[in-house]
Amino acid sequence: MLGRGFAFVGREYRLVVGDTEQFIDMLFYNIQKHCYVVIEIKTRTFDPGDMGQLGTYIAATDGILRADNDNPTIGLLICKTKDNVLAQYATSAVNIPVGISEYELNNLIPDDYKSSMPTIEEIERELKD
Numbered sequence: 001m002l003g004r005g006f007a008f009v010g011r012e013y014r015l016v017v018g019d020t021e022q023f024i025d026m027l028f029y030n031i032q033k034h035c036y037v038v039i040e041i042k043t044r045t046f047d048p049g050d051m052g053q054l055g056t057y058i059a060a061t062d063g064i065l066r067a068d069n070d071n072p073t074i075g076l077l078i079c080k081t082k083d084n085v086l087a088q089y090a091t092s093a094v095n096i097p098v099g100i101s102e103y104e105l106n107n108l109i110p111d112d113y114k115s116s117m118p119t120i121e122e123i124e125r126e127l128k129d
Contacts, residue, residue: 005032017060024057035071036061039078046082046100048090058096072097 006028013027026039038057042050054075061073075098087100 005030007031015060015064036073038073038075042079044080046079046087050077051090051094055094055096
């Protein structure tokens with residue numbers, strides 16, 4: 001759950017940027033903050049190059065979707081793991097509102113569903129294929 005005021009805009013949200021199509025993993029609009037929120041999810045450890053992708057999506061969202069009365073778009077990068085020092089350097093090198101967070105699949109699945117769900121290793125194998 002993201003918190004209060006979030007409206008879901010789309011999953012794999014398509015933006016035409018120049019001559020290319022770009023697909024944002026998830027796009028939300030925060031009604032209270034009056035801004036778009038771009039969320040990118042990585043099934044691997046954080047890589048500094050991810051900041052370039054996220055920054056492009058944020059700038060494109062601002063350029064294409066943002067209205068005059070909207071605040072600047074915020075970005076959130078969710079990775080399987082991250083090196084906090086590397087992430088700190090990567091975020092300090094950009095001048096956009098971004099955050100980087102880790103996820104842990106075990107915490108996302110309720111206990112009573114775990115026995116009927118694939119293991120983390122099975123999911124990761126499937127995503128790699």
